[in-house]
Amino acid sequence: MTRPRRPLGVVTRGTTNPNRLRRVDNWIAAHCTDVLRDAPDPLVVDLGYGATPVTAVELRARLAAAVRPDVRVLGLEIDPVRVAAAAGAADPPWLTFARGGFELAGARPAVVRAFNVLRQYDEAEVAPAWRTMTGALAPGGVVVEGTCDELGRLGSWVLLDAAGPRSLTLAAKLSRLDSPGTVAERLPKALIHRNVPGEPVHDLLRALDDGWRAAAPYAPFGPRQRWVRAVAAIREAGWPVSDRPARWRLGEVTVPWSAVAPATGG
Ligand SMILES: C[S@@+](CC[C@H](N)C(=O)[O-])C[C@H]1O[C@@H](n2cnc3c(N)ncnc32)[C@H](O)[C@@H]1O
Numbered sequence: 001m002t003r004p005r006r007p008l009g010v011v012t013r014g015t016t017n018p019n020r021l022r023r024v025d026n027w028i029a030a031h032c033t034d035v036l037r038d039a040p041d042p043l044v045v046d047l048g049y050g051a052t053p054v055t056a057v058e059l060r061a062r063l064a065a066a067v068r069p070d071v072r073v074l075g076l077e078i079d080p081v082r083v084a085a086a087a088g089a090a091d092p093p094w095l096t097f098a099r100g101g102f103e104l105a106g107a108r109p110a111v112v113r114a115f116n117v118l119r120q121y122d123e124a125e126v127a128p129a130w131r132t133m134t135g136a137l138a139p140g141g142v143v144v145e146g147t148c149d150e151l152g153r154l155g156s157w158v159l160l161d162a163a164g165p166r167s168l169t170l171a172a173k174l175s176r177l178d179s180p181g182t183v184a185e186r187l188p189k190a191l192i193h194r195n196v197p198g199e200p201v202h203d204l205l206r207a208l209d210d211g212w213r214a215a216a217p218y219a220p221f222g223p224r225q226r227w228v229r230a231v232a233a234i235r236e237a238g239w240p241v242s243d244r245p246a247r248w249r250l251g252e253v254t255v256p257w258s259a260v261a262p263a264t265g266g
Contacts, residue, residue: 007101008132011079012120014051020152021055021115023171027252028059028144029066031159032111035142036063039110042071047104047133048117049075053086053097059113060095074107076100102129104136112143115157118189119147126190134162147186154186158257165190165257167242168201170208174223174251180208180230194262201260207234208253224249 036042044063046056056075063071075097077083086097098105104112112133118126133143146157146169153173159166168191170183184195184205191201211230218226231248235241243254 005103007078007099007105008103009048009078009101009117009129010121012048012117014079014082015116015150016050016052016055017150017152018054019058020148020150021058021113022062022152023148023155023250023252024113024115024144024146024157025059025062026066026250027157027169027171028111028113029062030247032142032144033067035110035140036067036071038140039138041108041110041138042068043107043109043138044071044073044111044113045100045104045107045109046073046075047100047102047112047114049077049082049086049097050116051082051085053089055115056086056097057089057095060091064094070094072096074098074109076105076107102132104133108136108138108141110138110141112137112141112145114143114145116147118145119192121189123189123193126188130160130165130190134160134164137162146188147192149186154183156183156187156191158188158190165261167254167256168260169243169252169254171250171252172227174227177223177227177251180212180227181205191260191262199263201262204234204239204255204260207237207239211237224251227251 049056053075060073073095078101083099090096143160144157148155153176156170195202211233215226215229218229228248231253240259
């Protein structure tokens with residue numbers, strides 16, 4: 001008999017909040033539609049759901065409504081106390097909870113959402129964790145790994161597949177946004193220490209700030225118009241913006257990972 005592997009990772013702070021992950025959930029519903037619709041088993045892992053399972057409950061509800069009703073969400077937590085605490089929210093087979101880490105506890109999901117998990121690790125631990133998670137995916141599967149603030153007003157995430165990181169998305173609640181550069185506080189762990197001169201993500205945030213300042217005349221038409229102008233400006237300046245204006249209007253911008261990958265050691 002083979003013994004179950006020890007979950008990979010460490011217990012960290014369990015802070016979470018209702019509705020905190022709405023931006024990334026809506027993005028997953030829009031961008032992972034084909035991955036989930038084509039999956040023989042539409043399994044989504046919510047890795048590191050935290051002190052309460054509320055964001056896993058919300059993820060299941062959002063994807064069932066927007067993508068397919070038979071989507072299954074498996075909440076994995078490395079802290080056994082948090083696994084036990086989530087039991088009352090389970091709704092098998094659609095929503096279940098178990099102990100697991102970056103190895104994904106033997107699951108082969110089509111999609112993994114790992115939010116506010118790697119933030120509490122060292123930067124050097126990111127690449128191995130990414131490799132472990134992507135190595136456990138079902139064929140064609142993806143990982144969405146990122147960070148946000150407590151209320152989900154500022155966030156960013158990396159999309160990865162078996163080949164590695166593919167894109168970076170920045171997202172903000174525009175009505176509360178002072179300037180795009182504030183997203184720097186909520187960059188994924190792989191980039192948060194890279195917001196320094198000479199690093200591409202620093203150039204990206206500066207370009208967005210410049211675009212935002214130049215778009216100040218659009219402010220009377222609302223922050224959405226101003227953001228759309230700022231994103232259009234960076235695209236005109238040569239940034240390979242890879243999403244469409246319909247997403248910009250939601251306060252997002254997505255660029256290929258190759259445009260922001262760390263200049264050194266990343
Ligand atoms: C800050 S909470 C995030 C909760 C929720 N995902 C959110 O964004 O609101 C981080 C959680 O990740 C868990 N965690 C840390 N490393 C993990 C790992 N390798 N595998 C599974 N869970 C992990 C911690 O125990 C903690 O409960």
